Amino acid sequence: MVIGATEPEGGSRGYVVEAGGAETLPFYTFEGLNPRPVLALEVYDCVEPLPSFLLESYRDVVSNPVEWARLVDRLEPDLVNLNVRSISPTVLDRSPKDALKTVEAVLQATRRPLMVTGIMDPIHRDDTARNMEFLRLVAETFKGERLLIGPATPEAFETVAEAALANGHNVLAKTNMDVNQAIRLNELLVEKGLTLERIVVDVTTGALGYGVEYTLSTMERFRIRGLKGDRMARSPLIFFASENLFIRELENGESGMAPIYEASSAVAGLMAGADIVSMLHPESLEKVRQFIDEFPWRGG
């Protein structure tokens, strides 16, 4: 998968990033080398769900997505993940059209390849419809940028798939910790005309001590099936280490440990086959990069 497009390619990114393409099990360096995993940092368009310790350390920055994107840009992640959840009626009830302005501003603030996600865990009954409207608008407005957009879910995937297909974007396919569901959603997306290199599989991440074992096992099963020849299990996998910042242990006075929770879980995700790891705490990225740096990757 290729995320981002440079100017000659019709986009405005400074470079493109490739994800996926594993040919062997993760960290089986004695058998063969896989491509280097992609590290993403997250930017939220509203502070509503953020843990208080993050707000305390980064208040000035995180309350402004553009400032936040600039900070993230300086930390040099491979990919920026802009999460737009203000569109949920339970959050800010911002109109999807209005939210486009944030996407536009973030695209200006960083020239790194961009991932744009809507409401990742729909709670309100209108959330899914909001997601679809928003993602369609994003796909159309930023045609040519080769974004990664989502979530597409088994309940709502058609709009995203069509919009991504028509405008040259990639799709984040989210299912619920079940390998067969993940493969089924891939089939549905492929039927819509997307190719497997344009789908990133999100099996849903649980935090350490909060169901991460389901995530790890689902990813392992997915990757094993893909390597054994199941064509529909050949997409890159994404792991949201950022889930760990929302656990109660951190709220209860262990907040200094936040980057260690996030980075430790990132390691577990990588060992289970994650091709993209998405993180939220600015101090986690470097730790995980150090880890990746100590292993050999295909193409250096």
Add this chain to the structure above:
Amino acid sequence: MRVSRKAKQMSPIEVYKLLPKTNCGKCGFPTCMAFAFKLVQGAVEVDKCPYLSDEAKSLLTGMTAPPVALVVIGRGDKAVRVGGEKVSFRHEDKFYNQPVIALELNDLMDMEEVKNCLKKAEEAAFERMEQTLKVNALALRNLSGRAEPFVRLVELVKDTPYPLIVSTENPSTAMKALNILKDERPLLHGAVLRNLMPMASLARRFKCPISVKAADWRTLLAAVNRLRGIGLHDIVIHPPGETLKEVIESLTIIRRLAVDKKFDRLGYPTITFPEDLKSNVPEPLRTAAVMTRYSSIIVVKPETLRFLRPVMMLRQSIMMDPRAPISVKPGLYYVGKPTPESPVLMTTNYALTYYILTEDLKNMGIDCYLIVVDTGGLSVACSIAGDKLKPESVKRVMEETGIAEKVKHRTLIIPGRAARLSGDIEDATGWRVLVGPLRSREIAEFIEKQFRRE
């Protein structure tokens, strides 16, 4: 009993030939043949037949033994089990024995420092979902190169509640330490090719497990062979490698060969010292990496202890049995001392959801009724997404438990994540539904503001 480590898989007929063929039924199966079939599947224990010859018993135990041998370190209350694993991926079965986290102490530390470290180890322990997550052993290292300080260290910690790893490459120092520990079954660590036989005879004499280290595979296999040659089977492998990459490779190769190829010379638990590696990676990340790659014992330094909570939570997670998602029985639970005026809350029967919620409620001093609905052990979010939280099930549990007779009001508080179902639950139960907060720790405030107001 000596177990034949010939891990050859036998057919039911071959197994049958080793049985008494009397069809006495003592094993719980009508015929010896039926028992043979079950043995081959690994569905029953060899011991169930009381009439086996020693030879048959040894052969059959070898056949059903896990590809990664089970080794016990310490004795009695202190004993920990390592290895005994059957698979490389937990979804194929489950992991049987949790990775042991061993705290490293050395004989250059003074008494104060050792005590301090032991205190830190105690403080690092915490309760989670009815388990205590903690350091499980002490690894004593002979950094001084001399016997007296090492012996002193052993004396100092021998009565702590931890099983011990005695780490020295000097056989005479090792002997002095083992003499103190007598039949405590510490793991003797420090055998390399150079001192192999003296160390091996100590392990035999003191009946303790022994770990062996080598810089390359050929030496390692030769060393394992020699240990087995003199009848030692409680072996722990210290895998080759000086970098994180090399150790991860070694650990992976050992497990895959042991499980997939039944290569029994590598079918042993492993011990790693991630903080001794040439690496710039933060220590907890190294620990997480070797933990996800099968290291049975992980030795950590005292300074790292306070960063290990996430790794211990990772350990608890991966040790969950994937075949039996832990769930609680659906029904009505009392939190505190609820009265007819107390609120009625609802949640799903995923064990984690239940534990967290009840813990929070207790901490906040809330008295209430808790209706736990059967969602096949799924969390609130998962059961909503998977359509497993049915308003009819809510209704059924409420009727079966007679909650209506216990309270004077008719208001049900559902989890924030179940907001989508509020109307349907209202219709099904006839109760008024209040959508609770997303996070359970906000419930106290919610009850105060929303529920009490009425």
